[in-house]
Amino acid sequence: MAGRTFPVSWWELHRDAKALAWRLMDKSEKTGPFKGVVAVARGGLVPATIVARELELRLVDTLCIASYSDREQGQVNVLKSIEGDGTGWVIVDDLVDTGATARAVRELLPKAHFATVYAKPEGRPTVDTFVTEVSQDTWILFPWDSEMQEVPPIARGR
Numbered sequence: 713m714a715g716r717t718f719p720v721s722w723w724e725l726h727r728d729a730k731a732l733a734w735r736l737m738d739k740s741e742k743t744g745p746f747k748g749v750v751a752v753a754r755g756g757l758v759p760a761t762i763v764a765r766e767l768e769l770r771l772v773d774t775l776c777i778a779s780y781s782d783r784e785q786g787q788v789n790v791l792k793s794i795e796g797d798g799t800g801w802v803i804v805d806d807l808v809d810t811g812a813t814a815r816a817v818r819e820l821l822p823k824a825h826f827a828t829v830y831a832k833p834e835g836r837p838t839v840d841t842f843v844t845e846v847s848q849d850t851w852i853l854f855p856w857d858s859e860m861q862e863v864p865p866i867a868r869g870r
């Protein structure tokens with residue numbers, strides 16, 4: 713259960729997704745360029761766009777997987793998959809939390825490289841490359857799920 717909130721702005725998301733692209737670039741310099749990017753829609757779409765742009769990859773596909781409704785986790789529902797075993801592809805998602813989505817992704821494309829921008833401890837072992845770890849009880853608030861609003865002073869909330 714998420715106790716605190718970690719808000720991420722568009723600018724921070726762009727910076728962190730670029731940091732992921734740098735790490736993936738380092739990897740691809742050792743193992744050869746990736747064939748393309750698979751975005752785990754919907755959360756992986758924006759980070760995947762940024763990674764594809766930085767790695768100059770024009771081949772982009774999607775895995776469409778849904779499991780959360782608001783902050784409640786349900787069953788992992790694969791709405792759209794792709795053919796093959798993922799060899800040479802990099803899969804990009806916004807984060808791993810429990811790792812349930814990542815496990816489903818790995819079953820579908822076992823040979824792909826799986827990368828996320830953020831990771832929580834439970835899901836961390838399921839990811840090959842990530843940038844920032846947050847605690848398990850933190851809810852990452854993405855810019856597409858939020859807007860600016862007035863908040864009371866901290867002192868009043870105690």
Ligand SMILES: O=P(O)(O)OC[C@H]1O[C@H](OP(=O)(O)OP(=O)(O)O)[C@H](O)[C@@H]1O
Pocket residue numbers: 752753754755756777778779780781785805806807808809810811812813814835
């Ligand atoms: O590690 P897990 O516990 O599986 O959680 C991580 C997944 O949950 C979110 O997707 P969500 O199901 O909310 O769908 P969305 O990407 O369309 O928002 C997020 O984008 C990851 O894909």
Ligand code: HPA
Pocket residue numbers: 780807809850851852853854
């Ligand atoms: O911390 C989170 N933030 C946004 N979406 C999520 N889906 C699973 N965990 C999270």
Ligand SMILES: [Mg+2]
Pocket residue numbers: 752753754755756777805813
């Ligand atoms: Mg998702």
